[in-house]
Amino acid sequence: MRDLKRKDRLLEAAGDTYGKTLALQTLDVCDVESVKQCVDSVKDRRVDVLINNAGIGLLGPLESIKMEDMKKVFDTNFFGAVRVIKEVMPDMKRRRAGHIIVMSSVMGLQGTRQCA
Numbered sequence: 496m497r498d499l500k501r502k503d504r505l506l507e508a509a510g511d512t513y514g515k516t517l518a519l520q521t522l523d524v525c526d527v528e529s530v531k532q533c534v535d536s537v538k539d540r541r542v543d544v545l546i547n548n549a550g551i552g553l554l555g556p557l558e559s560i561k562m563e564d565m566k567k568v569f570d571t572n573f574f575g576a577v578r579v580i581k582e583v584m585p586d587m588k589r590r591r592a593g594h595i596i597v598m599s600s601v602m603g604l605q606g607t608r609q610c611a
C-alpha cells in the first residue's frame with residue numbers, strides 16, 4: 496500500500512496471518528523507485544505470483560473530466576501495472592516460472608451510458 500499509516504483495517508482483516516504469511520510493504524505503482532524498492536524488499540527478489548490490483552476509477556461525462564485526472568488513471572491502472580511487470584518479469588523469465596494476474600474491469604469489454 497502507498498501509506499502504511501493506513502494499515503489498520505487491512506491488519507484487522509488479515510487476522511493472525513500478519514507476520515506469518517503476510518507482510519506489508521510500501522508501494523506506489525506510479526513511482527518507479529518505489530516499485531524497485533518494494534521488489535528489492537522481497538527475499539531474493541523472488542516473486543512467484545504478481546497480482547496487479549492497484550487501480551483507481553473515474554466516471555463522468557468526458558467533457559467535464561480534467562486531462563490530468565484522466566492521465567492519472569492511465570498512469571495508475573495501465574502504466575502502474577507495466578512498471579511492476581517490468582520489475583519482476585526478467586527474474587521470472589530467468590527462473591522460467593511465475594504468474595502475473597492483472598485486475599481488469601467489465602467496462603474494458605462493454606461501454607456504459609455517459610462514460611467514454
Ligand SMILES: NC(=O)c1ccc[n+]([C@@H]2O[C@H](COP(=O)([O-])OP(=O)(O)OC[C@H]3O[C@@H](n4cnc5c(N)ncnc54)[C@H](OP(=O)(O)O)[C@@H]3O)[C@@H](O)[C@H]2O)c1
Pocket residue numbers: 496497498501522523524525547548549550551552571572575598599600601
Ligand atoms: N470496485 C469496482 O467496482 C471495480 C470495477 C472495475 C474494476 N475494478 C478494479 O479492481 C481493482 C480493485 O478495485 P477495488 O474496488 O478493490 O478498489 P479499492 O478498494 O479502491 O482498492 C484499490 C487499491 O489500489 C491501490 N492503489 C491505488 N493507487 C495506487 C498506487 N498509485 N500505487 C499503489 N497502490 C495503489 C489502493 O491502495 P492505497 O491503500 O494505497 O490507497 C487500494 O488498495 C482496481 O484495479 C480497480 O480498478 C474495480
